[in-house]
Amino acid sequence: MTSSPAKRLVVVGSGPGGYEAALTGAAAGLLVTLVERGKLGGVCLNWGCVPTKHLLATTLAVDALEAQARQKLASGTVVPDLAAIQAKKKKLLAATQSAMAKTLEKAGVRLVTGNLTGVSGDGAGRVAHVSVGTGAEALPFDALILALGSRAASFPGVKPDGQAVLGVSPVLDLTEAPESLIIVGAGAIGLEFSEVFHRLGTKVTMVDAAPRLAPLEDPDVSKVVAQVMRRRGIDARAGVSVTSLVTEDGKARMTLAGGEVFVADKALVAIGRFAPTAVPGLAELGAAFASPSPNKAWISTDDTLQAAPGIYAVGDCNGRLLLAHAASSQGAYAARHAAGLVTSPYAPGPIPGCYYGVPEIMRVGDIAAPGEAMSEAAFVANPIAQAHADTAGFARVTWKDGKVAGITAVGHGASAMGTLATVIVAQAWTREQAEALVFPHPGLDETLRAALLADVKTREA
Amino acid sequence: MTSSPAKRLVVVGSGPGGYEAALTGAAAGLLVTLVERGKLGGVCLNWGCVPTKHLLATTLAVDALEAQARQKLASGTVVPDLAAIQAKKKKLLAATQSAMAKTLEKAGVRLVTGNLTGVSGDGAGRVAHVSVGTGAEALPFDALILALGSRAASFPGVKPDGQAVLGVSPVLDLTEAPESLIIVGAGAIGLEFSEVFHRLGTKVTMVDAAPRLAPLEDPDVSKVVAQVMRRRGIDARAGVSVTSLVTEDGKARMTLAGGEVFVADKALVAIGRFAPTAVPGLAELGAAFASPSPNKAWISTDDTLQAAPGIYAVGDCNGRLLLAHAASSQGAYAARHAAGLVTSPYAPGPIPGCYYGVPEIMRVGDIAAPGEAMSEAAFVANPIAQAHADTAGFARVTWKDGKVAGITAVGHGASAMGTLATVIVAQAWTREQAEALVFPHPGLDETLRAALLADVKTREA
Numbered sequence: 001m002t003s004s005p006a007k008r009l010v011v012v013g014s015g016p017g018g019y020e021a022a023l024t025g026a027a028a029g030l031l032v033t034l035v036e037r038g039k040l041g042g043v044c045l046n047w048g049c050v051p052t053k054h055l056l057a058t059t060l061a062v063d064a065l066e067a068q069a070r071q072k073l074a075s076g077t078v079v080p081d082l083a084a085i086q087a088k089k090k091k092l093l094a095a096t097q098s099a100m101a102k103t104l105e106k107a108g109v110r111l112v113t114g115n116l117t118g119v120s121g122d123g124a125g126r127v128a129h130v131s132v133g134t135g136a137e138a139l140p141f142d143a144l145i146l147a148l149g150s151r152a153a154s155f156p157g158v159k160p161d162g163q164a165v166l167g168v169s170p171v172l173d174l175t176e177a178p179e180s181l182i183i184v185g186a187g188a189i190g191l192e193f194s195e196v197f198h199r200l201g202t203k204v205t206m207v208d209a210a211p212r213l214a215p216l217e218d219p220d221v222s223k224v225v226a227q228v229m230r231r232r233g234i235d236a237r238a239g240v241s242v243t244s245l246v247t248e249d250g251k252a253r254m255t256l257a258g259g260e261v262f263v264a265d266k267a268l269v270a271i272g273r274f275a276p277t278a279v280p281g282l283a284e285l286g287a288a289f290a291s292p293s294p295n296k297a298w299i300s301t302d303d304t305l306q307a308a309p310g311i312y313a314v315g316d317c318n319g320r321l322l323l324a325h326a327a328s329s330q331g332a333y334a335a336r337h338a339a340g341l342v343t344s345p346y347a348p349g350p351i352p353g354c355y356y357g358v359p360e361i362m363r364v365g366d367i368a369a370p371g372e373a374m375s376e377a378a379f380v381a382n383p384i385a386q387a388h389a390d391t392a393g394f395a396r397v398t399w400k401d402g403k404v405a406g407i408t409a410v411g412h413g414a415s416a417m418g419t420l421a422t423v424i425v426a427q428a429w430t431r432e433q434a435e436a437l438v439f440p441h442p443g444l445d446e447t448l449r450a451a452l453l454a455d456v457k458t459r460e461a
Numbered sequence: 462m463t464s465s466p467a468k469r470l471v472v473v474g475s476g477p478g479g480y481e482a483a484l485t486g487a488a489a490g491l492l493v494t495l496v497e498r499g500k501l502g503g504v505c506l507n508w509g510c511v512p513t514k515h516l517l518a519t520t521l522a523v524d525a526l527e528a529q530a531r532q533k534l535a536s537g538t539v540v541p542d543l544a545a546i547q548a549k550k551k552k553l554l555a556a557t558q559s560a561m562a563k564t565l566e567k568a569g570v571r572l573v574t575g576n577l578t579g580v581s582g583d584g585a586g587r588v589a590h591v592s593v594g595t596g597a598e599a600l601p602f603d604a605l606i607l608a609l610g611s612r613a614a615s616f617p618g619v620k621p622d623g624q625a626v627l628g629v630s631p632v633l634d635l636t637e638a639p640e641s642l643i644i645v646g647a648g649a650i651g652l653e654f655s656e657v658f659h660r661l662g663t664k665v666t667m668v669d670a671a672p673r674l675a676p677l678e679d680p681d682v683s684k685v686v687a688q689v690m691r692r693r694g695i696d697a698r699a700g701v702s703v704t705s706l707v708t709e710d711g712k713a714r715m716t717l718a719g720g721e722v723f724v725a726d727k728a729l730v731a732i733g734r735f736a737p738t739a740v741p742g743l744a745e746l747g748a749a750f751a752s753p754s755p756n757k758a759w760i761s762t763d764d765t766l767q768a769a770p771g772i773y774a775v776g777d778c779n780g781r782l783l784l785a786h787a788a789s790s791q792g793a794y795a796a797r798h799a800a801g802l803v804t805s806p807y808a809p810g811p812i813p814g815c816y817y818g819v820p821e822i823m824r825v826g827d828i829a830a831p832g833e834a835m836s837e838a839a840f841v842a843n844p845i846a847q848a849h850a851d852t853a854g855f856a857r858v859t860w861k862d863g864k865v866a867g868i869t870a871v872g873h874g875a876s877a878m879g880t881l882a883t884v885i886v887a888q889a890w891t892r893e894q895a896e897a898l899v900f901p902h903p904g905l906d907e908t909l910r911a912a913l914l915a916d917v918k919t920r921e922a
Contacts, residue, residue: 016902049903050844057848058534061525065539073519073545078526078537085534092847099842325902352901362901381560383511386553387518416877418901419909423884426898437887440813440823440879441477441786442510448880 007031009338010128010141012116015042017315017327018147019100021335025145026107028339033139034104035130037115040097042149043316044324047169050096051089052189055172055196056356058085062199063358066232067389080200083175112137118280119144119311126285126310143310143338146282146299147331150273150316158184158269163247165267168193177202178265182254184242185270186213188355191225193268195357198234205262206236207254213238214355218367221410224393228359231392245269275299276317287311290319303345305334312338326351349426350406354415359393362414365406365425366398370461373399377450379411383442388412395451403428404452413444420445424452468492470799471589471602473577476503478776478788479608480561482796486606487568489800494600495565496591498576501558504610504777505785508630511557512550513650516633516657517817519546523660524819527693528850543661544636573598579741580605580772587746587771604771604799607743607760608792611734611777619645619730624708626728629654638663639726643715645703646731647674649816652686654729656818659695666723667697668715674699675816679828682871685854689820692853706730736760737778748772751780764806766795773799787812810887815876820854823875826867826886827859831922834860838911840872844903849873856912864889865913874905881906885913 009025011018014036022034039046061078068074104111114132121127128139152167154160160167168189177200183190186208194204206229208215212222213229213236222238229236241257245267252267275291275298282299283289286308289297298319299307307313312334315327329348336342355361368374376396379385385393393411397404405428407421424434434452439445470486472479475497483495500507522539529535565572575593582588589600613628615621621628629650638661644651647669655665667690669676673683674690674697683699690697702718706728713728736752736759743760744750747769750758759780760768768774773795776788790809797803816822829835837857840846846854854872858865866889868882885895895913900906 044902053845053903054848057845058529058850060849061522061529061535061537061539064522064525068519068522068541071545071549072542073549074522074539074541076522076537076539078522078535078539080529080535081533084532088532088534092844096842096844323902325899328902329899348899349897351899354901354904381557383553383557384514384518387515388521389519413877415901415904416874416906418904419898419906420881420884422898422901423881436810437880437883438786438790438809438812440815440876440883441505441784441789442514443815443876443879445877445880 008141009033009143009145009335010035010139011145011147012128013042013147013149013315014040014100015147015149015315015327016044016324017331018042018145019331020328021145021147021314021331022104022109023107024332024335025339026109028336028341030143030335030339032109033112034109035112035114035116035128035139037113040100041093042147044327045093045096047172049324050093051172052192052196053356054089054092055085056192058088059196059199063195071389073389082177082200086173086175112139116279119285120281121285143312145312145314145331145334145338146279146307146317147315147327148276148279148313148317150276150322152269153272153274154269155271157244158242158271160269161247164250164252164265165245165247165269167269171266171268174266179203180205180264182207182245182252182262182264182267183270184208184245184254184267185272186210186236186238187216187270187272188353189270190268191355192357193270194229194234194236198232203264204234205264206234207240207242207256208238209241211239214361217361217363217410218396218408220394220396221361221408224359224410225361228392232358273316273322275319282307282311285311287313304337305330305346310338321351323351323353350422352418352422354418356415359390359411360414361410362418362421363406363408364418364421365404366400367406367408368396368398368459370459372459373456374459375399375451375454375456377447377454379444379447381450382444382447384444385412385447395448397451399456403430407448409448411447417445417448421448469601469603470494470606470796471496471600471604472606472608473589474503474608474610474776475501475561476608476610476776476788477505477785478792479503479606480792481789482606482608482775482792483565483570484568485793485796486800487570489797489802491604491796491800493570494573495570496573496575496577496589496600498574501561502554503608505788506554506557508633510785511554512633513653513657514817515550515553516546517653519549520657520660524656532850534850541661543638547634547636573600577740580746581742582746604773606773606775606792606795606799607740607768607778608776608788609737609740609774609778611737611783613730614733614735615730616732618705619703619732621730622708625711625713625726626706626708626730628730632727632729640664641666641725641727643668643706643713643723643725643728644731645669645706645715645728646733647671647697647699648677648731648733649814650731651729652816653818654731655690655695655697659693664725665695666725667695668701668703668717669699670702672700675822678822678824678871679857679869681855681857682822682869685820685871686822689853693819734777734783736780743768743772746772748774765798766791766807771799782812784812784814811883813879813883815879817876820851820871821873821875822871823879823882824867824869825879825882826865827861828867828869829857829859829920831920833920834917835920836860836912836915836917838908838915840905840908842911843905843908845905846873846908856909858912860917864891868909870909872908878906878909882909
């Protein structure tokens with residue numbers, strides 16, 4: 001028997017974490033209220049994962065033609081209509097939101113369109129305060145799941161100004177591609193945008209203060225990214241500090257630490273994510289924060305994702321892993337924990353991360369450190385990569401005690417290996433397990449197979 | 462201790478089965494001779510898996526543009542240069558063959574370019590007879606692995622004539638796309654060719670005597686194939702018998718059983734595969750055949766892939782499963798068995814099959830029969846499929862005793878799920894196992910996840 005489960009669950013935020021928490025809570029028999037201040041779906045659906053993939057997929061023909069034209073195997077022109085692509089995106093997002101609303105309704109989740117203004121409570125009970133239009137509503141709860149997301153980061157001097165210097169959301173809604181675009185930040189977001197606008201004919205200049213592009217990935221991944229971008233004529237510079245980025249005469253003007261100046265029609269600031277705005281009263285209910293400044297602090301959680309007893313923080317807002325599928329996984333767990341269906345600590349296994357630009361990148365588990373064991377294979381021998389005229393990159397396996405501890409891939413279609421790689425890492429495969437599996441031929445996964453079966457070496461310093 | 466292992470291994474055929482057998486045998490310490498009468502790589506590399514994928518990948522931009530143009534999200538033209546594509550293919554194949562030759566040499570495999578003319582032997586020893594140029598060579602063996610492949614099938618009245626009615630190989634080498642093409646056969650080969658030539662601007666008419674397109678797959682897969690081809694303007698007819706297909710006035714003229722006549726610039730006969738030519742002397746050494754006519758008979762094998770003691774048949778020629786990766790798997794096993802490294806029966810687990818046209822198809826394990834349990838999810842809700850404007854199709858799971866027994870998918874990118882699906886079927890996952898895995902978002906694999914987690918229903922008759 002578990003302790004008496006929560007009856008009233010309030011979930012705040014309808015991104016992947018909150019949406020999954022609400023549905024899971026309702027399926028577990030809780031009375032669920034879902035609070036969302038904006039559109040259903042959070043950053044992922046509205047200004048993140050989904051719309052970026054929409055822009056990449058709708059412009060795929062440009063890249064496919066470019067790759068073959070480079071080899072003189074095809075000619076022609078592909079002209080994406082960005083305004084039409086955006087109109088289509090709006091329709092698709094609205095249809096998804098409508099389907100989400102129906103699913104929530106069918107599950108018996110009460111949806112409140114409002115803004116969380118604070119929490120309060122004592123021994124007699126706890127309440128989430130929500131402003132709804134010009135009014136307010138108090139939502140008593142037994143359990144609260146905060147799925148507040150995160151905010152786009154900026155730094156002094158490098159801050160969207162709503163004119164030529166923009167954040168992710170307005171750039172995602174552009175209906176006309178700028179002639180030139182500065183992108184500050186060479187992480188997943190910056191890299192995907194650089195690809196989208198390259199395909200739309202924009203002259204892209206990307207800079208990052210980190211010593212290499214895709215700075216969170218294996219250093220050799222960064223080398224492939226740099227090589228592919230150079231080959232495709234995208235100006236991408238790592239180890240470059242921006243001292244100012246401002247709008248001047250209607251254009252974005254970027255000054256680098258060395259004094260060099262770039263001017264472009266628009267600039268995109270994509271330098272990471274901050275914690276969401278602090279929730280008044282949360283600290284008083286026992287929640288701690290991961291940074292001394294509660295205004296910009298991730299909500300600390302214990303090994304059951306609780307920030308305080310019965311108060312969970314899932315997804316971006318707990319600062320663990322800023323990925324949509326991590327949020328969904330946490331949201332489902334928190335709701336089940338709140339319902340008393342699970343009591344063991346949150347242990348989701350390895351969580352994959354993918355970059356969907358060119359080249360694609362996929363990683364799950366550990367990157368081999370110097371002195372650790374790894375094996376690898378290059379895409380250059382893969383007939384599918386050859387046929388796509390896109391052979392840069394590799395798959396690489398990190399080994400610990402003769403078992404797979406991590407997989408990284410960079411190259412054509414690498415993101416599509418994400419789920420398979422997650423299974424292999426989660427199950428800590430041996431070489432023999434990989435050998436026993438019949439991989440379909442021909443396929444990009446065969447390069448992962450070759451990496452799993454290649455001689456294991458010690459990574460050099 | 463195993464019984465005294467073979468010392469001299471002769472492998473005949475350098476397709477996926479023979480190549481893998483030769484390398485595995487050499488790695489196991491056998492003295493290996495590999496006999497190949499033509500180019501290294503067999504049908505897979507030269508006239509099958511690889512060149513068809515080359516044609517599909519090099520023309521991808523046509524399909525990607527067509528999909529977006531249909532939605533008015535892009536305009537333009539893509540003109541593949543088939544002559545250049547073929548020249549590039551030749552280079553890539555030659556490079557692969559050169560790499561294969563080097564790998565064989567490095568492994569210590571002796572390569573003999575010649576044609577197997579027969580086998581003979583008695584208690585004193587057995588010999589493979591090979592014609593080499595105008596001479597001949599006798600290769601004594603302790604173990605023989607036959608990896609003879611298969612031949613394109615034809616039927617009376619529907620037979621390539623070397624003029625306008627062609628088999629797969631000459632069509633694969635066309636440097637100019639015909640204005641119109643008849644394809645007889647709507648299996649994997651016919652479907653992939655229909656897509657390639659559709660992209661090249663050819664008017665394609667495809668017919669099959671079977672009652673549905675992709676007749677070996679789930680009947681609902683066939684419906685999706687028909688729907689997608691109709692939408693794209695490809696004339697594909699199932700349940701249609703061809704009474705004759707001949708060259709007349711330089712064109713292909715097809716007469717159907719109902720009397721209807723089609724004329725096209727070229728015709729492709731892709732109605733399956735026959736067993737290879739019988740090997741003289743093989744029956745005398747104890748090998749049996751799976752059909753009463755030894756001229757067109759698959760070589761029967763026992764559960765260790767032996768056709769007679771020490772004589773193995775792997776890949777197409779044993780008629781088990783005509784797939785390249787099945788051949789590789791069998792070749793590796795046979796070589797290890799011959800070397801005494803394995804004695805248990807050949808049990809490779811589930812083997813995936815993929816179709817790489819539009820729509821893609823993937824299947825591994827069982828198709829649910831009427832009365833059996835299945836669950837499914839449609840691609841229409843998948844944001845990646847939506848963005849590619851290619852939402853037809855579904856993923857479907859066959860369940861036996863609460864465990865996954867088969868997975869089928871048809872739709873955008875379905876072939877890329879092949880390895881993942883193979884793992885899931887091989888491990889006979891439960892619903893809980895699927896639930897515990899964090900899938901990357903957004904991805905096409907999420908439709909497979911949705912299918913794994915959907916309500917299980919009984920398939921109707």
